[in-house]
Amino acid sequence: MSQRVPTVRDVAVRAGVSVGTVSKALNNRGQLREETRARVVAAARDLGFRPNALAQSLQSGRTYTVAVITTDRFGRFGNPLMLGVEDALGADRVSVFLCDTRDDPIREHHHAQTLDERRVDGIIVAGRRKQTRPPLAVASGVPVVYVIAQSSDPSDFCVTTDDVGGGALAGRHLLAAGRTHIGHITGPERFADPRERAAGLQSVLDSAGLDLAGGQVFYGEWSEDWGRRAAEMLLHAAPDTDAIFCGSDQIARGVVETLRDRRLRVPGDIAVVGFDNWEPMAAGCRPPLTTVDPNLREVGRVAATRLLDMIAGTPVQGSTETVPAWLMLRESTGVRLVDPQS
């Protein structure tokens, strides 16, 4: 019995008061003599009393827990996202359940059910790609915020990245750097994300009256190897290319390697912009990559903030909130000239 964690009852006995009084004393509620309050507080301290959050939640109807359901296999995109979520939630003493569905609907349903039973205050559903997905099968009334992937129910709220804007950002940056023959190498055409990034770039080129170098977007895979191969293709099609915008930092790494093999200087001959700002990939590149940061941490922060609003009953306006991307400037676009003789 010495192992048993103390309850209000134990504290009450030790302080010589009733349980109700203990509660009031510890929560600064009701009318109590200062001396009594102090005695209770001392007893609680002596016993190492910690109120049982389960009992409190049962009473109050709020658990101060939130769940993040990700389809990402705890992948790389989830990390900055989680950081942002905790930024927003930590201040409120809200704990977070992390669930990974591994892209399995059965697993997802199972998790949703468990979260229902645990009476979480709200749920964040994070996909790793922009796509429409069926709404989470969860008890009605539980606030849900979708991240990146959006629900097929238009009344559900979604926070997402601005890929069109990111593509435009890259395009404007390259134009400002004096480039006029800009090519684009990116991921699979069947995904919306790369298509949007390409559209952003295209709109900027259109405004400037320029055409895409190579005459087309080079859609392919999210791999360095595709970057290497596509760079060859692009340079073959358009030898006067002076800038390449890549749909990911991995692709950009491959592109840069091909350029190096061909004795083309980056950014001297060709400027390169990546996407993701995946630190180890982008900073480790030679030269380090200028890259579009999709601002995932901020996406997480916004999603969590809106979820807290919904939990508090504040109506969230609009059905989608887009978080602007920003550009991480490094050497691959000549922001800082490395050294004159190179």
Added chain:
Amino acid sequence: MSQRVPTVRDVAVRAGVSVGTVSKALNNRGQLREETRARVVAAARDLGFRPNALAQSLQSGRTYTVAVITTDRFGRFGNPLMLGVEDALGADRVSVFLCDTRDDPIREHHHAQTLDERRVDGIIVAGRRKQTRPPLAVASGVPVVYVIAQSSDPSDFCVTTDDVGGGALAGRHLLAAGRTHIGHITGPERFADPRERAAGLQSVLDSAGLDLAGGQVFYGEWSEDWGRRAAEMLLHAAPDTDAIFCGSDQIARGVVETLRDRRLRVPGDIAVVGFDNWEPMAAGCRPPLTTVDPNLREVGRVAATRLLDMIAGTPVQGSTETVPAWLMLRESTGVRLVDPQS
């Protein structure tokens, strides 16, 4: 009121029985007529009844929740670890709270306190480096398993990676490939992880009567840039080097780049082994990297399994469990010859 989630009482009314009977019916306990049981189940289904896990936990003393506290800023090492943890926990319907301390003791203490109040069944404390750390300040009686970083209290249990074994694995592999002038480039000497990996390699070289190429371990940073620079240094000190074992895949990438710049073939002239098996880094390398996989997913699985044992009251024997590493074979050590003329 239509929004209120149904309780056992609602089910009881609908089925025309008492609440106790509902409980027994839904949990297959006690003696009930089959007809009654079916009636209750039907009523529960009709109402969409989900038992309140808080109430159940309050009663049973078990919450079926576990927390993972990481100092890693949700870093990359946490991902495979979490995957392993969920592998083991998922089967038991145990949910996991994820807490990140961001290396701040205040934050950690705050999280520990919250978890205490939530009455989690157990806690996994994951560090990103092998080091001794003060035990988590948590209520006595709550099982805690430390991962990678170990507690300064020797009675605490720790699951960790086998860095000595990993280093030896790399060494033996290179010897088996016929290499005899093996160098080693790795991270900071102040960390135990790189020192252990070096020790593992050294022991294999000793057994074979060989010396380390370059006469020393090249300790430095965990960056590609260090890999590039250190490779230069190593080749300068020992031009006959025919293999390099690197303390991380990032370092290996840098090393491979330098070798390529110097027109040295990998693995033809020099074989390279990395460490981490960080897929995008290792697979994207040209040639793809043979690398030591520290088996973090298994570490997570073992940690969670042992934690469940401790929660169940089974005594866990020993104070540290080491999970063996394994070798991911790719082309950088010549497992598969790319093509003859290269």
Added chain:
DNA sequence: GTGCGGCCAGAAAACCTATTCCGAAAGTTC
């Protein structure tokens, strides 16, 4: 035929831990 033990199904009540509301006892004030 009747009395009683035993069994079954399900109701009723206790319990888990903390909060809150109501009211009572004690002390004050006029």
Added chain:
DNA sequence: GAACTTTCGGAATAGGTTTTCTGGCCGCAC
């Protein structure tokens, strides 16, 4: 001594599980 105020105890509550209790029915024995 009536009317308040202050201070605190006790009970109700949240939503389940578990234990105890009760009423009806059956079977067996006298």
